[in-house]
Amino acid sequence: MQDQAICDHLNALTEILAAEERVCEECVKTGSSWVHLRTCQTCGKTHCCDSSPNKHATKHFHRSGHPVVSSAEPGERWVWCYVDEQIVGY
Template sequence: MATILPAPAEPTCPECVALGDTWVHLRVCQTCGQVGCCDSSKNKHATRHFHATQHPIVVSAEPGEQWAWCYADNQLAHY
């Protein structure tokens, strides 16, 4: 089983913070650990990160949620 990169100690979307914006939920890139906001958020930084880097898998950073999303395959997995 692959190691899941942990949720950030400070639950923020750094790109939203820099813009002075808010977010709905956070996602953690499993390739590099980048934290970005979800597609329900105005800026969709997690998806933008995928398009810029092709890092395919993110996990939810929300407490109690244990799932991963693969952008490349458009698939959800629970763990």
């Protein structure tokens, strides 16, 4: 993903971590539902998106500082950097 216009967090990715299961780990614990899923590219945990009631992916970023998530949705191939607010397809 080496590109001058892309932030350092996205440029640092050497592989894309995929969701082990297509569920929001936090929503499962509380019995909540989700809309779309995102996988953290630092730890590999999968959480729900900001369109979901609990916004667990963003909460995970604020709690952990892990800057990049990928879509865990079938057919979607992109990564998002929370810090630099950049999205890149792959």
